[in-house]
Amino acid sequence: MKKITLPLTDDVIKDLHAGDSVLLTGTVITGRDAAHKRLYELLQKGEPLPVNIEGEVIYYVGPAPAKPGHAVGPAGPTSSYRMDKYTPALLDRGLKGMIGKGARNEAVIESMKKNGVVYFAAIGGAAALISRSIKKSELLAYEDLGTEAIYRFTVEDFPAIVVIDSYGNSVLVK
């Protein structure tokens, strides 16, 4: 089990290999379908993004509401392939890591190799367990999207697996 501190550096990314189990500590940003669509459209139009994504790790998640006393509600990963259409543009803009679940398309994997990016999986459906490693949640953008808004999560020993590394190697069964 590798302990990784965020933000990711290029050296750390080069040292991560498909199949590695990791514990992530630091901060990540969140975003899923609706937020990706908006970020992508801004990039297409050449307009500024509401969040600086350079060097960030994005977690594909739409949490359930937090019970009183909890930093966040259950917050497991959502399927990554739905973000594939938007992902290469975000990686070109400097995004360094992604956390989701399931497969990615060829265009994403090529862009990951080109930009030196790593894709982690969290365990789909282990939402209550995962939320214990999320210590803080702050709204960053798109409040109107509710659960789909962009948040900054502070995570401590967040469990993930490198499923596609920056060399394009994958441990997902084809």
Added chain:
Amino acid sequence: MNVRTIKAADITQAVKAVFMDLNYHIGSDILNALQTAQQQETSPIAQNVLAQLLENHRIASEEEVPICQDTGMAVLFVEYGEQVVIGDGHFEEAIQEGVRQAYQEGYLRKSVVDDPVFDRVNTKDNTPALIYTDIVPGDKIRILAGCKGFGSENMSAIKMLTPSAGLEGVKQFIMDTVRYAGPNPCPPIVVGVGIGGTFEKAAMMAKKATLRPINTRHADERYAALEDELLTMINATGYGPAGLGGQTTALGVNIETAPTHIAGMPVAVNICCHAARHKTIEI
């Protein structure tokens, strides 16, 4: 015929309770299957994933928080006894109100948008729930309630096979659908299959099949054997828990069947994640 009056408020209360319950506490059929799978898996990564899922169920149940952040769309199959009269309200409104209260007060995620293509604005209370009602003899209301996440729903498919496709065609389509889904629907999955009827009947049966406990078998032993055979075939694909490899790609295969047309053999495959959440209540 004796008439029994059930108050709308009592239906609302029962529906609210069942949706909170099923989102926090997984059924024993799934729990047992996960435990068995963990004992049988030989790969450390598969064992690790299954251990996390079991730990997740323990936490969710203990803290009464949702098992998964995708608390789904609410789906209800209702058997409505024809002797029942609703007092002080309306049947469907009472159910929608129960779903509304469960999702708003139970810390469940609101995942429904009002319009599928243009607006896509969240309804903020997870309504409308989908309600399928059969009128049956008797003076009770029986509700099979489930919540369906869309990670797995999106991996589902229907095909209008024709009779010459035969049993082999049915197996082929089910396996093609499972292989296409691969690691995406949060394996180990529960596969609900509807065979026969019409286009929409097949889909409804497939949904209902995902809500049937996985330790039950089709009443016709030929379909029961097919359920077992498909489970073995799906587990031979090797996707495994979370798609990271292993022998547990599915926990169960449930088939529902219905009479169909001389020219047809519709097959619907509704895929459900390992968090197959369902409960039955009787009012």
